[in-house]
Amino acid sequence: MCGIVGMFRLAAGQPVDQQLLAAMNQAQFHRGPDEGDQFIDERIGLGHRRLSIIDLAAGQQPMKDESGRFVLIFNGEIYNFPALREELQALGHHFHTRCDTEVILRGHMQWGDACVERLQGMFAYALWDAQEQRLFLARDRLGIKPLFYTTIGDTFYFASELKSLKLLPGLDKTMSPKAIEQYFTLGYIAEPDTIFHSVAKLPPAETLVLSVAAPTPVQATYWRLSFKQQLTLTDEQFQQQLVQELNSAIASHLVTEVPLGSFLSGGVDSSAVVALIAGMSDQPVKTCSIGFDVAAYDETAYAQQVAERYHTQHDSRIVKADDYELIPKLAHFYDEPYADSSALATYRVCELARSKVTVCMSGDGADELLGGYRRYKLLMAEQQVRDRVPAWLRQTVFKPLGKLYPKLDWAPRVLRAKTTFQSLAMDLVEGYLHGISLLKQHQRDALFSDDFKQQLGGYNSLELFRRYEAEFDGDEPLALLQYIDLKTYLVGDILTKVDRASMANSLEVRVPFLDHKFVEWCAKVPTSQKLRAGEGKYVLKKAMEPYLPNDILYRPKMGFRVPLAEWFRGALKQQVNTRLQSELMQQSGLFNMQTIALWLKEHQSGQSDHSTALWTLLMFENFLSQAA
Incomplete structure (x- = not known):
């Protein structure tokens, strides 16, 4: 590298x-x-x-x-x-x-x-x-x-x-x-x-x-991924082919003359990679994971379970949930504004891996290829409503509901229906963008200054998604969302995060799920094998049942999470207040400073959870301060 x-x-x-x-x-x-x-x-x-x-x-x-x-x-x-x-x-x-x-x-x-x-x-x-x-x-x-x-x-x-x-x-x-x-x-x-x-x-x-x-x-x-051709196989044949294709990808990625290891988060994807590497190697696999000192964010027990099953040389490190000393460094690592807070944990796991190996395998890409994200399940449920209810009726019913329904940040997830109502009034692609947006359109309208809105000239990120919608050659709604993610989220967020965090530690990270031949095979796998009965990555999980225990395969996905809401009401309260209302932010001319002050007040009083918006603003301010 x-x-x-x-x-x-x-x-x-x-x-x-x-x-x-x-x-x-x-x-x-x-x-x-x-x-x-x-x-x-x-x-x-x-x-x-x-x-x-x-x-x-x-x-x-x-x-x-x-x-x-x-x-x-x-x-x-x-x-x-x-x-x-x-x-x-x-x-x-x-x-x-x-x-x-x-x-x-x-x-x-x-x-x-x-x-x-x-x-x-x-x-x-x-x-x-x-x-x-x-x-x-x-x-x-x-x-x-x-x-x-x-x-x-x-x-x-x-x-x-x-x-x-x-x-x-x-x-x-x-x-x-x-x-x-x-x-x-x-x-x-x-x-x-x-x-x-x-x-x-x-x-x-x-x-x-x-x-x-x-x-x-x-x-x-020179290459474009096609979803046009779909395989017709039995469940067992899909599972067998997946193992064959993934084994082939992993085997090709093992060539090196320096120490090689693998990330092991305890989730399905990294555990599958470790299990298949172990079957190819006559030496113990070197694995590493990090956990947090807050139980709700810690997966190390699951990683340890896989490590013991495959007798890996496992190294685990616990970092503090208030590991926010890296925040100023992220602006330097990433060069551009970058708001994925899991970059903090990714940097730490790369730092740990580099102390043991020079090359590390990762499970990144499986969620995009095989329908692993929870949002895919939710969007497909919404799409069933769109398919049954005419667009004029959806706009008549759901658009007013989306405006009137309160934003219940404090309520159980089942009661937080505002975003769903808003999305149902839209088509699939617009609804998808709305669902995954860090700041919804009404939030960006409140945040951006009038001068900046004029500079935008009506531009909206939906144009980006529409471009890839026009390129897509498949027929299935889930495949369309996967294609958009492969062109946007995967490269702009996930791969950027891993490249900068790993290279900052002089570590090479290899991603066998993203071997282009395996990617091409996944594009031919129908939705019924990726998402079934509410279970994402269905074919991968079924194929890995001989290799991994059910509590690894079928427990809820966690990922690297950071307790932002708590930070901004506690240890980072003063810092976020100072930085988001700084002269630098005011002089940028981009923001309605009254909106920022309101969000800070509402969040820190517990009235609303604006942690995502505040983090996004904080990382932008860090970029501005280093660019100044």
């Missing part, structure tokens, strides 16, 4: 700024503390930081071919590189290393840009062709590894993290209104946007090409 940076002078007569390139590379030192180097030519500068995983003695980057025509920098892992290497050797290529980097380099020499379609793994890389004066960038199919880029004058820049581009003289750091609206709706900024209107993320499964002859960047999609 590594970090890459680069600059491409599109106009003649401007030498590469070696000092700037070195500073950009150094800003990503944490992504690759083992080695670092640069390649500089008349128009191109490429930098690389290396976390050595395969072929420790060789494999240094930037990597050139013998002629010096091609130069490659690469961040990630290619899991099918042994097979590609054999194929290339049969075609006459001679290798000087045992690493996957050289396979990409020689693959491009053999197959050109189409090489990216053959790669199985997680990656972001840049290939310079000195003869054609041409730069080629590519990002993996699911967006596991990040890539940011911008153009300033006649120079194109790119980097693994935004913090490297922040160093650029002349970078326009004007915030994007669209990005701010996305952040307060979703809790993250979705691809291809960034917080700065002048910087973009290369979306998953896309390439970008530019050259001296054609200096305007051209992007292309």
Whole structure:
């Protein structure tokens, strides 16, 4: 796992700024503390930081071919590189290393840009062709590894993290209104946007090409997930195939020359990964988990149960539920506003894992692929109502109910029907966005200043979801929501969280559920196998019954939760009051400060629970304070 940076002078007569390139590379030192180097030519500068995983003695980057025509920098892992290497050797290529980097380099020499379609793994890389004066960038199919880029004058820049581009003289750091609206709706900024209107993320499964002859960047999609074809199998056959496909993905992810372990939260997904790894290894699996000193948030007993069953070398650590000292650091780790509070726990578990191993396996992706989130169950129940009740009648009945029904934060969940009534008046996609929004539309209307609303010009994050709705080629409502999540939530929230938290600790995290071949298989699995009788991830749980006990498979999902409501009424009360009403927040011109004051008063008096909104604002203020 590594970090890459680069600059491409599109106009003649401007030498590469070696000092700037070195500073950009150094800003990503944490992504690759083992080695670092640069390649500089008349128009191109490429930098690389290396976390050595395969072929420790060789494999240094930037990597050139013998002629010096091609130069490659690469961040990630290619899991099918042994097979590609054999194929290339049969075609006459001679290798000087045992690493996957050289396979990409020689693959491009053999197959050109189409090489990216053959790669199985997680990656972001840049290939310079000195003869054609041409730069080629590519990002993996699911967006596991990040890539940011911008153009300033006649120079194109790119980097693994935004913090490297922040160093650029002349970078326009004007915030994007669209990005701010996305952040307060979703809790993250979705691809291809960034917080700065002048910087973009290369979306998953896309390439970008530019050259001296054609200096305007051209992007292309090389892979698109299809839900059109659905398998017709028995329950038993689906379960057997799932184990086969997942075993194949996990086996390919085990190649390494450094210590490897696995996260073990005690949930279904990480426990399934550990169980299958244990069946392939003649050595005990190294596992790690963290828990909290508040029982309601602690899953370590379940993790210990799996560890004992598979005789893993297990390490568990308890952290305080008031582990909020990391809050200021998150703005530095993530570069952009980022509101998923579980990033605190993710950082701690990565910190623990890095003390034992260099590579760690994760269960991320299973919920999106196999219908594991509770919201899928709720939305499918709502969709049954939509299918039976005409839209005009739903708007006539449920829209007024949504306005009139009180917001009962204190009540049992069954009585908190306001969001459901509001959602039922909408179609599936709009209702889904409404249901998952951190701040609902009426909250954002109350929060944003009149000036900022004018800047938005009517933009709403629903446009983002509509774009992916138009791309979707399947027929099932659940599959549509999964596709939207794969394009937005998975890459913008989950994978961003894991990449930044792990790389901050110089840890490589591999996600076998997101092997693209397994993803393609899951897209062919019908809804009836993913969600049945209110049970999400049905086929995965049934397939894992021989491997895991029922209290692991069928207990309610917990996840990493943080006691925000308690923090803002207790230890963080003064801090959140001060920071959310600071001069910095007032001068931003983005907010109705009276709304913020009201939310603080209502929350701290116990009248309402505004913890999600307050956390989202606090993380935005942390971003502003570091950007100032």
